[in-house]
Amino acid sequence: MDEVPGAFGTSASFALRFGQTVFSSASLLFMCFHVDFYSYTAFCFLVTVMGLVIPWSMTLLVIDAYSVFVEYIPAQRRHVLITLLGDMVWSHLTLAAACSTASVTNILLEAQPPCPTKSCSRYQLSASLAFLSWFLSAASCLFNFWLFPSLL
Amino acid sequence: MDEVPGAFGTSASFALRFGQTVFSSASLLFMCFHVDFYSYTAFCFLVTVMGLVIPWSMTLLVIDAYSVFVEYIPAQRRHVLITLLGDMVWSHLTLAAACSTASVTNILLEAQPPCPTKSCSRYQLSASLAFLSWFLSAASCLFNFWLFPSLL
Numbered sequence: 001m002d003e004v005p006g007a008f009g010t011s012a013s014f015a016l017r018f019g020q021t022v023f024s025s026a027s028l029l030f031m032c033f034h035v036d037f038y039s040y041t042a043f044c045f046l047v048t049v050m051g052l053v054i055p056w057s058m059t060l061l062v063i064d065a066y067s068v069f070v071e072y073i074p075a076q077r078r079h080v081l082i083t084l085l086g087d088m089v090w091s092h093l094t095l096a097a098a099c100s101t102a103s104v105t106n107i108l109l110e111a112q113p114p115c116p117t118k119s120c121s122r123y124q125l126s127a128s129l130a131f132l133s134w135f136l137s138a139a140s141c142l143f144n145f146w147l148f149p150s151l152l
Numbered sequence: 153m154d155e156v157p158g159a160f161g162t163s164a165s166f167a168l169r170f171g172q173t174v175f176s177s178a179s180l181l182f183m184c185f186h187v188d189f190y191s192y193t194a195f196c197f198l199v200t201v202m203g204l205v206i207p208w209s210m211t212l213l214v215i216d217a218y219s220v221f222v223e224y225i226p227a228q229r230r231h232v233l234i235t236l237l238g239d240m241v242w243s244h245l246t247l248a249a250a251c252s253t254a255s256v257t258n259i260l261l262e263a264q265p266p267c268p269t270k271s272c273s274r275y276q277l278s279a280s281l282a283f284l285s286w287f288l289s290a291a292s293c294l295f296n297f298w299l300f301p302s303l304l
Contacts, residue, residue, distance in 0.1 A: 042255040092290075095244065096251040103194040103252035107259050138244075149301050 006143030008075045008083055009067035013143070017061040019136045024053045024094075027129035030122050031101075042100035043123070046130060049097040053090050053133065077151040080144055087141035094137055098130035158295030160227045160235055161219035165295070169213040171288045176205045176246075179281035182274050183253075194252035195275070198282060201249040205242050205285065229303040232296055239293035246289055250282035 006012040028050040037043035060083065067073040105123040108115040115123075158164040180202040189195035212235065219225040257275040260267040267275075 041258050092247065095247060099248040099251040100255035104255050104259055106193050107256055145297055146301065149298065 003075075004143055004147040006139065007147040008080050008144060009064060009073045011064075011068045013140065014061065014064035014068050016136050016140045016143075017057050017064055020057040020133050020140070021054060021061055023129045023133035023136065024050045024057060027126045027133060028054065030126040030129065033122075035119050035122050040104055042097075042104040046097040046101045046126065049090075049093045050130065050133075053094060053137070056086060056090055057137075075147060075151065077148075080148055080151060084141065084144040084148055087137055087144060091134055091137035091141050094130055094134040098127050098134055101127040101130065155227075156295055156299040158291065159299040160232050160296060161216060161225045163216075163220045165292065166213065166216035166220050168288050168292045168295075169209050169216055172209040172285050172292070173206060173213055175281045175285035175288065176202045176209060179278045179285060180206065182278040182281065185274075187271050187274050192256055194249075194256040198249040198253045198278065201242075201245045202282065202285075205246060205289070208238060208242055209289075227299060227303065229300075232300055232303060236293065236296040236300055239289055239296060243286055243289035243293050246282055246286040250279050250286055253279040253282065 003010065006016060028047060031037050031043060031047055031050070037047055063073070073079075101123060105120060105127060108123070109120055114120075155162065158168060180199060183189050183195060183199055183202070189199055215225070225231075253275060257272060257279060260275070261272055266272075
């Protein structure tokens with residue numbers, strides 16, 4: 001079996017998971033602090049998705065850290081399949097939440113009266129960070145998908 | 153090389169492409185007729201994406217129809233790679249457009265004054281059809297991705 005950089009248990013995967021954790025946490029924080037996010041369905045969706053993506057990314061970050069720094073964990077079919085399915089679901093949900101947040105923020109900026117600059121900047125920042133988190137999550141998903149057929 | 157059902161040139165792929173073409177065309181039509189879609193960025197985004205997805209799906213529909221009904225076209229690495237990359241881009245853009253449209257429609261339904269029932273039903277229908285188109289497009293992408301490593 002060839003080792004695929006970025007797939008389960010490699011240092012590139014560790015870097016991707018670290019980025020996902022940082023970006024999703026930052027996105028959640030910017031959306032939650034001092035902002036009435038619960039008035040809009042799209043913002044609640046973003047908060048829910050980010051609240052579920054963070055533990056997922058952190059768990060895999062810990063596993064990858066163990067594999068890289070302590071003892072190499074060889075990729076097993078079952079582990080890669082679970083990681084792959086999870087990543088696929090979360091990356092699509094993250095993209096959906098980021099797009100919804102971005103488009104609702106755009107509507108709020110054009111509305112009468114427009115939303116306060118401080119709140120809208122936070123919404124925009126949160127959506128941007130969610131897009132970054134999606135990008136890294138999709139990359140993890142692709143690398144694991146590439147590895148998977150060789151394990152069958 | 154094993155033949156993967158749903159991948160380039162198979163009858164399952166033909167069915168998926170047919171569904172994509174139908175759903176994206178219907179989504180575009182429901183958004184465009186008698187509705188001022190150009191007032192909102194998200195709706196313009198949906199129209200643009202659907203306007204580009206339709207020719208892509210139709211081209212591949214014709215190729216698959218030729219392969220199924222006239223003469224089998226064996227999957228070549230270059231063709232599968234182009235199909236795969238295109239599907240990946242379009243499926244993500246379709247999901248993004250569908251989510252944006254759905255969340256903006258949700259905001260418009262709650263706005264004061266609420267948008268006319270007729271327009272909002274059309275927006276909702278258009279978003280639902282875009283979601284269906286995304287689902288089929290993502291399926292095509294996955295099947296081709298599954299096939300691709302065996303061609304290297």
